[in-house]
Amino acid sequence: MSGIAGILGKADEARIARMLAEQGHRGPDGQGIWIAKSGFGLGHLRLATVDIAGGGQPLSNEDGSLWLAMTGAIYNHHALRRELEGRHAFRTRSDAEVVLHLFEEMGPACVERLDGMFAAAIWGESAGLFLARDPLGIQPLYWGKDEVGNLLFASEIKALIGEVREVREFPPGHRWRVGEPLEAYARLPAHKEELTDPDQAALVLDRVLHSAVRKQLAADVPVGCLLSGGLDSSLITALARQYVEGELHTFAVGLEGSADLEQARRVADALGTVHHERVLTEEDVTSALPRVIDALESCDPALVRSAVATYYVAELAAGHVKVVLTGEGADELFGGYDYLTAWASDAKALGAELWAITAAMHNTNLQRVDRMTQIHGIEGRLPFADQAVVDLAFRIDPRLKLRDGESKWILRRVAEQYLPPEIVWRDKQKFAIGSGVAPLLERHAAEAVTDQEFRTARTPKGIPFASKEELLYWTLFRERYGRADVLALMGRSRSLNPGQRWVGAL
Incomplete structure (x- = not known):
């Protein structure tokens, strides 16, 4: 990069x-x-x-x-x-x-x-x-x-x-x-709902994803995949496996016994990749916070949580490859977040929300991938953020994205061709939650910030913080980035914990 x-x-x-x-x-x-x-x-x-x-x-x-x-x-x-x-x-x-x-x-x-x-x-x-x-x-x-x-x-x-x-x-x-x-010179396309037939939509999406992965694998250095074992990273890895001759290296991190480590092993075994993992300790997670927040240039709680896991998986990958493919972008384009179920019966509202969170990716998940890979000297590439994939996603009827109680339904239809059913239909877990990092950080903030500090602390807007986590991350962030102009650049995630629509105080 x-x-x-x-x-x-x-x-x-x-x-x-x-x-x-x-x-x-x-x-x-x-x-x-x-x-x-x-x-x-x-x-x-x-x-x-x-x-x-x-x-x-x-x-x-x-x-x-x-x-x-x-x-x-x-x-x-x-x-x-x-x-x-x-x-x-x-x-x-x-x-x-x-x-x-x-x-x-x-x-x-x-x-x-x-x-x-x-x-x-x-x-x-x-x-x-x-x-x-x-x-x-x-x-x-x-x-x-x-x-x-x-x-x-x-x-x-x-x-x-x-x-x-x-x-x-x-x-x-x-x-x-x-x-x-x-x-x-370019604007995010509006939802057109042109593709309403599931078979046709899956066929076209499959073709466009193949193209995105194939061209993003091109490099004069080794390329690998970040593999959490979730739908998005697993599908990207499965497609990459078809175009990489010889060894394909994959990388996963998580706390001992975390879902991501277990699922990533299963996917790696099924696809025959050379798999690398790092088991994180509580000390790894909490001690990284100052470095992660400084590199991330954000203190948004959801972003920080995921950034800690991304920081370590990028560090792991840097010992083996120079470029990694990642699965970011699928949740925004195809409806992967739990809170989106509130619009499951309103296609127009769901489409508008997906458009909004995709348009905001530049200072949320795209920023996270950029900063956490770059701090370790590797390049992150995102096939789901390929322009052809983005354009197609906004032509697909939102009702094919949230369907029969399943998030990213149309993407799962594509993935069925390449992955075991237990991976394809695994419930969505955020990277920070699947790796075990999120609940650990929530507990850490509860211990690091006293009740008195939380009651009396105020944001630059003069209002109480929304959580102890938010206050802890802000304390680390403001040392370097506390200026009003910098805070105004910070993206705000809309999802933190499962089923919760997050509204921060910063």
Whole structure:
């Protein structure tokens, strides 16, 4: 995924180096800084997954008139390269160089041709600065102005704290060119309810998921799967197994005796993967909280719970692979959360809620996967967040998502072809609950925060906290991120415990 940082205005190398250092975990494979004569500066942290030897950034076009730094992965870069090769002299095999030459030809419209996850910055003396972010916001990007009006941007919030007056999020699906207004080039599609036949919907969904998994497996480094043993990660692993020749490594974590560890073993055995697991202790879980919250850049209780488990499974995976496929996105697109049953009889309302939580993923579960994988120097890829999968999901009648009392019913129909019934029809458990982390953290917060502290503590809004967990996480979060502008960037999960619609106080 990598990381970027830049300054439009008066740039100096030391300042960009400082911004890169704050997010240095995003670049275990190299760092580059380029300063233009006019004062613009661009920095890049590299996590190499394509063209390991020659894909360093920032990189320029043939005559040096354009420079680019980007994060992410462009899955159709080979096809785009074939279109461009006759008109451009490529010096690398990287997907980033494809984006640069495409911008040369198409300008800002180039992002509409990209299939992947990305946050890109392109600079030219005549073109000015151009920024863009992928449609769903899988790749992070933040920006803000300092006291003298310089515009700064970076991949993580922590790189801008202390540098700008107000940290703002560069919105998903948007592009911007200096001197022009911020523009939405892609929007989340509205629910159309076109696919109402279960057999047809399952057939099309199966085909699109195969395509998403197959293209996201492409890399010049080893690729594995995070496997909790739940429906989503198990289905992704089952599809990946069909395209990976030889060994496929899978990874799971949980407390001793947790459901996730047991179920992940069963799936791994059924699919014949090389399975790795780590049994977490209570000390592992509680001691990680400061590191996790600092890396996560959020104190949302549901997100923190899941982030602890993701932190450890990413650490485990980092010892074996450089890229992992994960199952995030399925719950939002196909109705996996318990609280959604409140709309089981109202397809329109259910569709609206699924749209809302999918649109909010950029600062909830997508942010969690990004930060927890990057802190360990690996790249997380999300087939369910593939644009074709997202587009299709909003064409499927919501009544096929919650049906006969089953969440993600249409997804289970697809999974029946690849997985044992006890996995396909296993009740949904959040990662934090299935791994055993959530109940442990709830108990830990009850002991760490006294009743007196909980009664008297107030949020920045001046109201009581919704739970001791929320107060505990806020206490750790505010040490670095307690500014009002940063708190405003935080996503708020709508689901915490089974059957509960969570409404926090922050």
